Amino acid sequence: MWLYLVPTLAINVVIILIPALLTIALAFFQWDGISAPVFIGLGNFVALWSDGPFWTALENNLIWTAIFLTVPIAMGLLAASLLLIVPRRGSTLFQVVYFLPVIIATAITARVWQGMIYSPVTGVFGYLQKLGLPIVNPLSQTSTALFGVATVDLWHWWGFLCVIFFAALRQVPQEQIEAARIEGASFWQMMRYVLLPGIKPTIMLMMIMTVIWSFLVFDFVYILTQGGPAFSSEVLSTLAYRKAFYDLNVGQAAATALVISLFGLVATFFYIRIQSRESV
Amino acid sequence: MRLVESRATLTITYVVLGIGLFTALFPIVLLVLNSLKSAQEIVQNPLALPEVFRFDNFARAWKDARFSQSFVNSATLTGLTIVLVCSTGSAAAYVLARKKIKAWKVVTFYLLATTTAPIQLFLFPLYFGFAKLGLINNVFAVSLVYTAIYSPFAIMLLRTYFLAVPAEIEEAAIIDGASSWQVFTRVMLPIVSPGILTVALIIGLYSWNEFLIATTFLQKQDKLTAVVSFFLLSGQYSSDWGEIMAAALIIVLPIVVLFVFLQRRFIEGMAGGSVKG
Numbered sequence: 001m002w003l004y005l006v007p008t009l010a011i012n013v014v015i016i017l018i019p020a021l022l023t024i025a026l027a028f029f030q031w032d033g034i035s036a037p038v039f040i041g042l043g044n045f046v047a048l049w050s051d052g053p054f055w056t057a058l059e060n061n062l063i064w065t066a067i068f069l070t071v072p073i074a075m076g077l078l079a080a081s082l083l084l085i086v087p088r089r090g091s092t093l094f095q096v097v098y099f100l101p102v103i104i105a106t107a108i109t110a111r112v113w114q115g116m117i118y119s120p121v122t123g124v125f126g127y128l129q130k131l132g133l134p135i136v137n138p139l140s141q142t143s144t145a146l147f148g149v150a151t152v153d154l155w156h157w158w159g160f161l162c163v164i165f166f167a168a169l170r171q172v173p174q175e176q177i178e179a180a181r182i183e184g185a186s187f188w189q190m191m192r193y194v195l196l197p198g199i200k201p202t203i204m205l206m207m208i209m210t211v212i213w214s215f216l217v218f219d220f221v222y223i224l225t226q227g228g229p230a231f232s233s234e235v236l237s238t239l240a241y242r243k244a245f246y247d248l249n250v251g252q253a254a255a256t257a258l259v260i261s262l263f264g265l266v267a268t269f270f271y272i273r274i275q276s277r278e279s280v
Numbered sequence: 281m282r283l284v285e286s287r288a289t290l291t292i293t294y295v296v297l298g299i300g301l302f303t304a305l306f307p308i309v310l311l312v313l314n315s316l317k318s319a320q321e322i323v324q325n326p327l328a329l330p331e332v333f334r335f336d337n338f339a340r341a342w343k344d345a346r347f348s349q350s351f352v353n354s355a356t357l358t359g360l361t362i363v364l365v366c367s368t369g370s371a372a373a374y375v376l377a378r379k380k381i382k383a384w385k386v387v388t389f390y391l392l393a394t395t396t397a398p399i400q401l402f403l404f405p406l407y408f409g410f411a412k413l414g415l416i417n418n419v420f421a422v423s424l425v426y427t428a429i430y431s432p433f434a435i436m437l438l439r440t441y442f443l444a445v446p447a448e449i450e451e452a453a454i455i456d457g458a459s460s461w462q463v464f465t466r467v468m469l470p471i472v473s474p475g476i477l478t479v480a481l482i483i484g485l486y487s488w489n490e491f492l493i494a495t496t497f498l499q500k501q502d503k504l505t506a507v508v509s510f511f512l513l514s515g516q517y518s519s520d521w522g523e524i525m526a527a528a529l530i531i532v533l534p535i536v537v538l539f540v541f542l543q544r545r546f547i548e549g550m551a552g553g554s555v556k557g
Binding site for chain 1: 289290293294296298300301303305307308310311314319322323325326327349359364367368369371372374375376381387388389391392394396397398399400401402403404405407408409416424425428429431432435442460464465481485488489491492496507508510511512514519524525528531535536539540543546547548549550
């Protein structure tokens with residue numbers, strides 16, 4: 001029966017496992033991608049420690065995590081719980097529309113926001129500016145660039161959470177809801193004491209995934225700001241990418257990748273514990 | 281489930297849900313609206329309706345983004361990935377769901393762990409390794425990368441479909457003298473085919489939309505995917521945003537149409553790993 005697993009495992013080992021082990025090794029070497037790697041021990045990590053953009057990127061990842069642990073989860077929960085009130089056909093329509101941003105390619109979403117909304121020339125922001133509103137392109141300011149990018153990802157993301165939470169809410173046992181209703185619980189009491197506790201495992205899982213994904217965020221930052229202006233929206237994954245492919249400093253890129261993985265690893269531990277408890 | 285509420289609650293509910301609807305649709309409406317306008321019209325007011333519908337934007341977008349080539353590339357890449365993920369994934373999911381091997385637990389844990397591995401953890405050695413082997417700008421090589429990244433998710437989803445098949449069906453086939461391969465291909469696969477279709481749709485969506493791997497591994501002009509080609513077109517400075525939005529619409533439209541018709545499958549599939557029934 002192992003034969004059935006060979007294709008999957010072979011592809012996985014060649015594409016993911018071996019390169020991942022090489023990344024761990026590379027983190028201790030100086031390498032430009034072409035000439036022979038030179039072992040430098042902890043040199044890459046020492047260099048990162050005194051690298052300003054690295055700390056900005058790490059801080060931005062933490063801010064990003066904080067935003068995504070709260071805002072989209074709250075939005076998703078609110079919308080999902082309200083969907084319980086509307087009739088079935090209505091809730092399907094709302095769900096489909098909320099889910100549309102999820103299925104649009106990130107590169108396209110990024111460009112639509114960049115050109116049609118944020119742009120001072122062709123975007124809605126520029127139009128409002130012309131009407132006299134004191135509004136500026138958030139991507140061009142060091143103080144707001146990260147939030148400008150996060151807004152785009154929020155738009156792209158919250159519908160997914162809403163749909164997941166709604167699916168989970170509908171699986172809360174009917175008896176519990178009936179019992180609460182007989183006791184005269186209002187909708188909000190129902191949320192607080194029956195529905196939210198009922199979907200706690202789903203919320204937990206989504207929060208863990210949020211932590212993992214927050215350290216992987218790449219597309220929107222790379223396309224919208226390239227980490228700028230002045231590294232103000234840089235995150236670890238774009239920093240690692242820049243180090244590897246623009247600075248040809250593959251060792252430091254690998255070291256940065258290890259830092260990303262470290263945060264992911266902690267979250268992954270909890271993820272596997274929850275997933276295996278429920279599905280194995 | 282239906283919670284009957286007072287009129288006031290109901291009104292507030294629709295208002296809030298309506299705001300959500302507006303938020304989700306606003307950028308999409310801008311996309312469609314401005315794909316039909318000239319560059320000057322957009323500069324004047326991106327919110328205005330087009331004076332005349334400019335379908336020539338689409339013709340120019342198709343040519344400038346080289347979609348006749350990049351759509352073929354994207355379709356090839358997506359198709360290859362779907363076939364690879366579904367074939368290798370369903371075999372793996374069958375063995376793991378039925379606990380055919382002793383180490384099923386270890387393998388399952390390993391696959392779960394790789395679903396959360398950051399791409400950067402393996403991207404750099406992979407790139408330089410592929411470069412050495414001459415596999416950059418090779419669509420098949422990229423579909424292998426996609427397969428590695430997406431198949432753990434596919435396997436976890438397919439596993440739940442295999443788990444739902446009663447053991448008696450399999451036992452009956454074995455008693456009738458079917459070999460293990462026959463049981464898998466003739467009995468099990470047809471039963472889980474709805475699951476395979478769901479996986480195919482979602483993996484297709486992911487592959488069609490993917491950016492990071494595609495932009496790193498497929499750089500030659502005649503190998504670009506549609507999304508990367510769009511990205512490069514829209515990155516030029518003398519940008520005609522009517523044309524760019526037209527290019528965006530060309531890429532998005534087939535996906536949205538497919539999604540609207542098969543929304544149930546998409547949503548259940550994507551939510552599949554996260555909500556346990």
